[in-house]
Amino acid sequence: MAALTDNWIKPPSTNSLNAIGEGVIVDIGTGDGRFVYQSARQNPNKLYIGIDPNARPLEKISEKIHRKPAKGGAPNILFIQAAVEDLPSELNGVADEVHVHFPWGSLLRAVATGEITVLANLRRICAPGALLEIVIGLDPARDQTEIERLGLTPLSIEFIDNQLAPNYQAAGFETIERGILAASEWPEFNTSWAKRLQGNEGRAITYLIVRAV
Numbered sequence: 001m002a003a004l005t006d007n008w009i010k011p012p013s014t015n016s017l018n019a020i021g022e023g024v025i026v027d028i029g030t031g032d033g034r035f036v037y038q039s040a041r042q043n044p045n046k047l048y049i050g051i052d053p054n055a056r057p058l059e060k061i062s063e064k065i066h067r068k069p070a071k072g073g074a075p076n077i078l079f080i081q082a083a084v085e086d087l088p089s090e091l092n093g094v095a096d097e098v099h100v101h102f103p104w105g106s107l108l109r110a111v112a113t114g115e116i117t118v119l120a121n122l123r124r125i126c127a128p129g130a131l132l133e134i135v136i137g138l139d140p141a142r143d144q145t146e147i148e149r150l151g152l153t154p155l156s157i158e159f160i161d162n163q164l165a166p167n168y169q170a171a172g173f174e175t176i177e178r179g180i181l182a183a184s185e186w187p188e189f190n191t192s193w194a195k196r197l198q199g200n201e202g203r204a205i206t207y208l209i210v211r212a213v
């Protein structure tokens, strides 16, 4: 679980083609962009791309990143308005890391049921050897309506290994690590929804780290 404690995967990229030198990190379903912003400020030599179909929560931060770095700016961030189902072809093969943190809606359905067409989109934006990290925080009681609406199967290690992993493999990913952490074992996550959801006893973390092959 060391890879999850600071919210981005190490070691950094070996991709020598990226623009900023130490890797390109894509955050799908970036929400208000907090993870991208904090990470980009800490890692000025990496390029961070935050993607979400809903641009509104990104309005504030989109202005802030254009300030001078001393005043909170971050020239190493791009935000793109897009859904995972429709990622721009310009992103093909660029990502050294892809993150999906606390997804909901069709993004959650895709990663938690292993929809191969959507997983193939994630694979399409990955450089060879790129890592994809998925972090899901569901509460079976509180999220029951959404779980039923999306047709989700409860996330167990058995389900991940027997149902999800083969679909991820079919999309071009091999499983590196997976696990389920009780609410009391949540690592530090630098995202707004992590902060919002943390502390609820019924909400376990299910995580999956896979590599583009």
Ligand SMILES: C[S@@+](CC[C@H](N)C(=O)[O-])C[C@H]1O[C@@H](n2cnc3c(N)ncnc32)[C@H](O)[C@@H]1O
Pocket (backbone or CB within 6 Å): 028, 029, 030, 031, 032, 051, 052, 053, 054, 082, 083, 084, 085, 100, 101, 102, 103, 104, 105, 106, 107, 108, 191, 192, 193, 194
């Ligand atoms: C619960 S929020 C999590 C936001 C952020 N990752 C965080 O941890 O704070 C889920 C995000 O997934 C986005 N989302 C939902 N469906 C999506 C899709 N099909 N493609 C990309 N993003 C999607 C939503 O717009 C929302 O911003």
